[in-house]
Amino acid sequence: MSKTHKTLKKDSNKWIWLIGMVIMIIIILCPIYMMFKYSISDRTSVVTGGAVIPLWPYQPTTEQFNGLLENKGFINAFFTSLEVALLTVCISLVLGAPAAFSLARYKIPGKALIMILLISVRLFPDVVSVIPVTETFIKLKLTNSVLGVSLAHTLLGIPYVIYIAMGVFETIPKDLEEQAQILGASKLYAFLKIIIPIALPGLAAAAIYVFLLSWNEFIFSYFLLLFGESTTLPVLLKKILSWSPQHNTLAAISVMLSVPVIIFTFIVQKYMQAGATAGAVK
Amino acid sequence: MEKDNIVLIEKEGLINNLIVNIRKNSFGILILTPALLYLLAFLVIILYQIIILSLTYVAPNLSETFPTVKNFLDLANSKEFIGAFKRTIVFTLVGTPLELIAGMIAAGLIFREFRGRGIIRSLFTLPLAIPGIVTAIILFILFDYPFGHINDLLLGRHTFFPKIISTPIPWRSSAVFSLGVAMFGKVWRDMPISMLIILSGLQSITKDQYEAAKTMGAGALQQFKYITLPLLIPAISTVLVLRSIEMWKEFIFPFILAGSYPLLGTLIDRAYHEWNSATEAATIGLILLFCIIIFTTFLFYILSWLRRQLVKI
Numbered sequence: 001m002s003k004t005h006k007t008l009k010k011d012s013n014k015w016i017w018l019i020g021m022v023i024m025i026i027i028i029l030c031p032i033y034m035m036f037k038y039s040i041s042d043r044t045s046v047v048t049g050g051a052v053i054p055l056w057p058y059q060p061t062t063e064q065f066n067g068l069l070e071n072k073g074f075i076n077a078f079f080t081s082l083e084v085a086l087l088t089v090c091i092s093l094v095l096g097a098p099a100a101f102s103l104a105r106y107k108i109p110g111k112a113l114i115m116i117l118l119i120s121v122r123l124f125p126d127v128v129s130v131i132p133v134t135e136t137f138i139k140l141k142l143t144n145s146v147l148g149v150s151l152a153h154t155l156l157g158i159p160y161v162i163y164i165a166m167g168v169f170e171t172i173p174k175d176l177e178e179q180a181q182i183l184g185a186s187k188l189y190a191f192l193k194i195i196i197p198i199a200l201p202g203l204a205a206a207a208i209y210v211f212l213l214s215w216n217e218f219i220f221s222y223f224l225l226l227f228g229e230s231t232t233l234p235v236l237l238k239k240i241l242s243w244s245p246q247h248n249t250l251a252a253i254s255v256m257l258s259v260p261v262i263i264f265t266f267i268v269q270k271y272m273q274a275g276a277t278a279g280a281v282k
Numbered sequence: 283m284e285k286d287n288i289v290l291i292e293k294e295g296l297i298n299n300l301i302v303n304i305r306k307n308s309f310g311i312l313i314l315t316p317a318l319l320y321l322l323a324f325l326v327i328i329l330y331q332i333i334i335l336s337l338t339y340v341a342p343n344l345s346e347t348f349p350t351v352k353n354f355l356d357l358a359n360s361k362e363f364i365g366a367f368k369r370t371i372v373f374t375l376v377g378t379p380l381e382l383i384a385g386m387i388a389a390g391l392i393f394r395e396f397r398g399r400g401i402i403r404s405l406f407t408l409p410l411a412i413p414g415i416v417t418a419i420i421l422f423i424l425f426d427y428p429f430g431h432i433n434d435l436l437l438g439r440h441t442f443f444p445k446i447i448s449t450p451i452p453w454r455s456s457a458v459f460s461l462g463v464a465m466f467g468k469v470w471r472d473m474p475i476s477m478l479i480i481l482s483g484l485q486s487i488t489k490d491q492y493e494a495a496k497t498m499g500a501g502a503l504q505q506f507k508y509i510t511l512p513l514l515i516p517a518i519s520t521v522l523v524l525r526s527i528e529m530w531k532e533f534i535f536p537f538i539l540a541g542s543y544p545l546l547g548t549l550i551d552r553a554y555h556e557w558n559s560a561t562e563a564a565t566i567g568l569i570l571l572f573c574i575i576i577f578t579t580f581l582f583y584i585l586s587w588l589r590r591q592l593v594k595i
Contacts, residue, residue, distance in 0.1 A: 017391065017394070020391055021391050021402070024387070024391060024406070025402075025405065028405060028406065028408060029408075031412075031421065031424070031470070032420075034424060038423060052434050052439045053429065053431055053434055055440075094316075095316050095317040096317055099313065101313065102311070102313045102314035105310060106307040106309070106310025107306075107307055107310075108307060108310055108311060114318065117318075117321060117325070118321075121321055121324075123524075124328075125527075125530065125531035125567075125570060125574060126533070127533045127546075127547040127551070127567065128328075128567035128568070128570055129328045129332075129567075131554060131560060131563045131567055132328045132329075132330075132332045132335065132564065133324070134554075134560075135331055135335065136327050136331060154320070155320070155324050158317055158321060187309040188309070191313070216414065216415075218414065218415050218534055219534075234415045237416075237419060238415065238538075241419065241422070241538070247423045247426075250422075250423065251420070251423065254416040254419055254420065257413055257415075257416055261411050261412070261413060262408070262411045262412070265407075265410065265411035266404065266411075
């Protein structure tokens with residue numbers, strides 16, 4: 001009697017779990033499916049004139065993507081985004097990787113304070129810091145330029161580079177550089193020629209993380225580029241939204257913006273997790 | 283006299299130690315400096331500018347007064363600011379627990395062993411890979427009025443879903459609905475972060491602890507109450523502190539989805555771009571910053587008090 005009761009309870013637990021799982025998967029996949037659906041929708045499946053919007057387009061088409069690839073504004077925004085992101089990666093790595101090595105290896109006085117500084121930079125509300133940064137950049141004539149946006153994105157990127165790279169450098173044995181120094185290499189030489197090549201895969205993950213951060217970033221790009229000629233993809237999306245365009249155009253740009261992110265995220269998932277929960281360590 | 287000398291010698295020793303320390307680590311300090319200077323420069327610029335701006339009043343005829351607290355007084359009397367302030371508090375107080383609950387449900391679902399766990403885990407982190415503005419725009423499309431997918435669904439126009447409402451809901455012209463949709467987007471996108479933190483908390487609890495409890499005759503509920511919950515408190519605290527800060531400063535979802543009902547974050551944008559007032563924008567920013575600091579400190583104390591209450595040795 002009690003045994004059947006137990007298996008019954010176990011069974012019902014399993015069913016609850018399964019139902020929960022299915023609901024969760026639907027909630028997660030639904031918006032993503034809708035984005036792809038809208039991006040390949042033809043005009044009649046979007047502007048239905050009151051009829052039900054179909055869950056699958058009447059006539060799937062790639063016309064939105066073809067249109068985007070011929071659209072000069074989109075192409076320019078795409079390449080601006082790319083330039084900003086690459087420049088951000090370069091500055092963040094050049095500044096951040098040596099700093100991470102230093103924090104991982106040396107007994108720096110005030111190290112705890114520096115870690116607190118990094119966490120506070122990460123947690124500092126960007127909607128608040130954007131005003132003083134924009135005002136300062138206007139004076140320095142850095143608005144509406146790729147460099148200006150990259151400098152602002154670097155501020156957000158450096159803490160992540162340091163977190164991820166510190167973890168990478170800590171896994172590299174100390175003996176390696178000590179032996180190189182015994183053989184007569186300078187500290188700088190040992191760092192550049194021995195440590196960096198070994199750390200490269202981990203640093204690549206940091207680079208991708210910062211690339212995505214800059215690629216997705218909206219607030220600083222929006223404030224710094226609003227009145228200029230060049231815009232990044234997220235800002236372009238916002239600008240187009242205010243002209244109230246057709247939904248399939250919006251979705252197609254969204255797809256172009258997200259696909260690189262989705263691909264790269266799965267490549268660096270392991271490190272992404274460290275980045276996402278960085279600052280969680282107390 | 284002698285005591286003074288000892289103190290002096292000790293001081294000298296400390297300074298000597300520091301000098302030796304610096305000399306020994308000179309290379310480390312050298313390569314740390316650029317990044318440190320970069321961050322410090324920005325920090326100084328941000329704090330200095332925000333304080334100067336918020337204490338500067340620009341009259342309609344563009345004459346500037348400094349220092350004055352007129353900006354703060356003006357905002358305290360402004361209906362728009364009070365509204366945004368109230369909405370932000372509600373948004374944070376409702377949204378933060380929701381993020382925790384969503385993360386706990388997701389973590390609970392994938393904690394047990396099953397086939398394809400790795401894939402499901404990746405799937406659950408997928409929202410993190412969708413840029414915030416894209417999520418916001420998809421929700422903008424789905425929650426369109428009068429003809430959007432969600433309205434279609436709730437009106438019972440699809441055969442597989444029951445009819446719930448008879449007239450379409452104007453999602454964007456009500457504070458509750460528009461901020462509700464924005465909150466849904468926020469929770470949807472950030473769920474993986476809460477999930478990962480809770481999951482690492484769950485994984486730190488060993489099987490032995492449960493086995494020991496079982497031998498002592500603890501039921502499932504008691505196990506949850508006396509083992510899972512207390513040991514999970516650090517992870518829960520982390521989620522609550524980090525997520526509540528994110529909730530306070532939320533921008534992109536209310537910006538796209540609830541344009542007529544600004545939160546403090548979106549009010550900063552409005553002050554800067556629509557009222558053309560950098561000083562007022564900075565003032566709102568400074569207030570938001572203070573809110574975050576006070577709230578987080580308060581939350582921190584409550585959580586450590588709670589931990590002491592729950593973990594009794």
